Amino acid sequence: MAYTKRHDNRKMDETRPIEAKVGVIKRAHGSAYFKIGDTIAYAAVYGPRELHPKFMQNPERGILRVKYNMLPFSGQGDRVRPGPNRRSKEIALVTQHALEPVLNLEDFPNSVVDVLIEFPQTDAGSRCAGICAASMALADAGITMKDLVPSIGIGRVGKQMLVDLDYYEEAYEEESVADIPLAMIPTTEEFTLLQMDGDVTKEQLKEALILGKKACHNIKKVMTTAIKQKFQEGVKKK
Amino acid sequence: MGELIAKEKEVVVPGEVIAKGMEYLPSHGTYRKDENIIANRLGILFIDGKVIKTIPVSGRYHPRRKDTIIAKVIDISMNGWRVDTNSAYSAMLSVKDATNEFIRKGEDLTRYFDIGDYLTCQIIQVTSQKLVDVTLKAPGLRKLGKGxxxxxxxxxxxxxxxxxxxxxxxxxxxxxxxxxxxxxxxxxxxxxxxxxxxxxxxxxxxxxxxxxxxxxxxxxxxxxxxxxxxxxxxxxxxxxxxx
The missing domain is CATH 3.30.1370.10 (K Homology domain, type 1)
Incomplete structure (x- = not known):
């Protein structure tokens, strides 16, 4: 049976409901919360601060250090073993590469900006939620950056292209599934993350990029209003 | 024609288009991309004639020349003290900038300032590599006592x-x-x-x-x-x- 209707009655190009908030962790220099459907990401930014060990320092620009961590109870029933593993290290690296192009790290030579991303609950699309949360937290930390980096997963179930797969769709067994997480810089429309699990045709990939572009522009709007909210709340208190 | 999109004295977010057209000029916290002026730092928007700038509303301290800061002594070397400035970079207080007293070579510097002491000091210079020098030789600068x-x-x-x-x-x-x-x-x-x-x-x-x-x-x-x-x-x- 072809997958023509989504199990949660979403439109084909509709993301799950998004909730975003900034300044959720008091002791961090910047922090953010990003929830898309049942996937929740918390990001905390510390720095720029002094970098140790010293041999890692770069005199030309500051470095970005990302940590991606799923909490033991965050998965689909099975306990996620705590601590770094091959998967989390890879995702931390692609997150770092997705964020670096927008950051003006040359303002902070020899220093480091640490980004810690934690997931208390996941339901597919965690690296995308992590990138969204991290870029909001970096903005909150007052780091100079050219733009925010919204990110979304585009997928294929059977012949149908879908925006923002959840775990049910990603693990759909009756038809073949492909999953393409991507991140984009909205002002230049450049992609900073593009991965694929599964296979698609050339035409389907083009369609995925068009869908992703549209979704990223919408997510950026959500992120922008969420950041502004933090400062408007205070004004209302009057 | 120049067109202002964001409102003055409101918060702008990185990536937000503030103004369109070549009439406006980007200053602190903004940059130009083609025709647009875009924010590159979270801050409050200020417009001074043609110049567009933002004032930060978050972020850590960044050392600047002539700032008076409170710093904590974290290390003692041969020719001075290393102090923590509550930023990404620590600063150097050399003996000649610390006191008018004559300090003999090889003297015990902890007699003047020990590790953990807090000082009010002024930044004399910041290099491109963010090496920071501070001084205590200006009115009002001293070691801070109990408090x-x-x-x-x-x-x-x-x-x-x-x-x-x-x-x-x-x-x-x-x-x-x-x-x-x-x-x-x-x-x-x-x-x-x-x-x-x-x-x-x-x-x-x-x-x-x-x-x-x-x-x-x-x-x-x-x-x-x-x-x-x-x-x-x-x-x-x-x-x-x-x-």
Missing amino acids: RIIEVKTHKVPRIIGKQGSMVSMIKNETKTQIVVGQNGMVWISGSQPQDEILAIKAIRLIEEQSHISGLTDRISELLKKDNKKKETKTEVKTEDKK
């Missing part, structure tokens, strides 16, 4: 000081404490009574929280006077008891 150190948000420091120091001197007078505010967000408070110090901290925290709401000075003076009255009534009760 409390608190950390406040860097972008709130001008509000804590107030216009020509009006806010901080009001807190000083009302609480009878000594206060030093560093540009790097470190504040030193010293009073004869612990409750005076606590009241001063309370007032500073209130400024930090509510600096964007109008009528701040009135609310601070209200807070300080209310507490002073409480003290007076308490002492009155005590004297009555004695009678």
Whole structure:
């Protein structure tokens, strides 16, 4: 049976409901919360601060250090073993590469900006939620950056292209599934993350990029209003 | 034609288009991309004629020349002290910038400042590689004695000081404490009574929280006077008891 209707009655190009908030962790220099459907990401930014060990320092620009961590109870029933593993290290690296192009790290030579991303609950699309949360937290930390980096997963179930797969769709067994997480810089429309699990045709990939572009522009709007909210709340208190 | 998209005195977010057209010029916290001027830092938008700039509303301290800061001694070397500036970069206080006294070569430098001491000092220079030099040779700079150190948000420091120091001197007078505010967000408070110090901290925290709401000075003076009255009534009760 072809997958023509989504199990949660979403439109084909509709993301799950998004909730975003900034300044959720008091002791961090910047922090953010990003929830898309049942996937929740918390990001905390510390720095720029002094970098140790010293041999890692770069005199030309500051470095970005990302940590991606799923909490033991965050998965689909099975306990996620705590601590770094091959998967989390890879995702931390692609997150770092997705964020670096927008950051003006040359303002902070020899220093480091640490980004810690934690997931208390996941339901597919965690690296995308992590990138969204991290870029909001970096903005909150007052780091100079050219733009925010919204990110979304585009997928294929059977012949149908879908925006923002959840775990049910990603693990759909009756038809073949492909999953393409991507991140984009909205002002230049450049992609900073593009991965694929599964296979698609050339035409389907083009369609995925068009869908992703549209979704990223919408997510950026959500992120922008969420950041502004933090400062408007205070004004209302009057 | 130039067209302004964001409103003045409102918060702009990185990546937000502030203005279109070549008439406007980008300054602090903004950059030009083709025809557009875009924010590259979270801040409040200010427009001065054609120049567009933003004032930060978050972020850590960044060392700048001529700033007076409060720094903590973290290490002692052959020719001076290394101090922590509450930023990404530590600063160097060399012997010749520390005191007018003659210090012999190889003398024990802990006699002057030991690890853990707090100093008010001024930044003399910052290099491109962010090597920071500080001095104690300017009026008002010294080692800080007993008291409390608190950390406040860097972008709130001008509000804590107030216009020509009006806010901080009001807190000083009302609480009878000594206060030093560093540009790097470190504040030193010293009073004869612990409750005076606590009241001063309370007032500073209130400024930090509510600096964007109008009528701040009135609310601070209200807070300080209310507490002073409480003290007076308490002492009155005590004297009555004695009678």
